[in-house]
Amino acid sequence: MERVYRACLVIIGNEIxxxxxxxxNLAFLGEQLNEIGICLDEARVVPDIPERIIQTVNEVRANFDYVFTTGGIGPTHDDITSQCVADAFGVPLLLHPDAYKAMVDFYGEEKLNEARLRMAHVPEGAILVENDISIAPGYQIENVFVMAGVPKIMQSMFSKLAPTLVGGKPVLSKTVSSEAKEGDIADGLGNIQREFSDVDIGSYxxxxxxxTGVRIVMRSTNEMNLEQCSLKVLQLLEEFS
Structure with missing residues (x-):
């Protein structure tokens, strides 16, 4: 069977x-990962509470191929993600020489205050992920990728790390819409789902x-089965339109 690569997004921040x-960031990552052949299988929103962040990171990194975190790596007191990730892995948070140099080059020694310097600290053993916009890097430690919460900065970081990610077949998608009512098509749609078990069918x-009406979204890595499934769904919708 085709290898399925699964990812989890951990969104960190009380503001969310x-x-x-x-x-x-969720929609962007879902779309971009899909193109690489990685299924964004779960997303969690976690408050700025160290114990909750540490517990979540340890849980999801043990259960997913990839874990992406967004938020909490800025210069203020409530930006605690990096320390929490370090604690989750049981390693110290250290000043990374390359991150330090990049920030000195960008800000200059006189403007690189203690707050900004915090953003050059990463867990021991982490690999930096470049940030072309605000310079302060993200990083990778094992299968966990830590990125900024600001969308433009997160997207810049993701563009740098995306070529390093390994995935399977991209998930293809087809959408059909109808004036049919969900209550009318529910039984038939369930039968189609059982027939095409490798196609994920969603009704919205x-x-x-x-x-009013319904939109049926079908997703699969198997193009032939996706086409056959969509034909069955169209036939069903025509009966009740």
Missing amino acids: LSGSTQDA PFMGRGG
């Missing part, structure tokens, strides 16, 4: 949970000015 900041009702 409070609603004061809306996460924009919608409501708008143009009326």
Whole structure:
């Protein structure tokens, strides 16, 4: 069977949970990883509580091929992700010489204060992930990739690490829409799902000015089965449209 590579995203920050900041990284990572053939299988939002971050990182790194974290690596007191990741791996947090040099070159010695210097510290053994926008790097330690929460900076970091990631076949997707009602097609859709077990079928009702209906999204690495499945779904929808 085709090897399936699975990833988990850990979104770190009280601002996400409070609603004061809306996460924009999940959709980006899901799409980008899919193109590499890595399935973003789970996402968790964790508050700025050290014990919760450490527990989550240790749990997911043991259960997924890849773990990506976003948020909490800035210069302020509540940016605690790096220390937590170091604690999760049981290693010290150290000033990385390459990160230090990059930040000195960018800010100059006179502007590289203690707050900014915090961003040059990474867990012992970590590999830096470049950041072309604000210079302070992300990093990789084993299968955990630690990135910024600011979307543009996170995307810059991801573009650097993406070529190093190993995946399987990209997941293909087909979407069909209809004015059919979910209650009418539920049984038939369940039968199709059982027939095409390697196709993930999702049903999403919608409501708008143009009326109501349902959108069926099908995803699979098997192009032939995806096509056959979509034909069966279209036939079902036509019966109730």
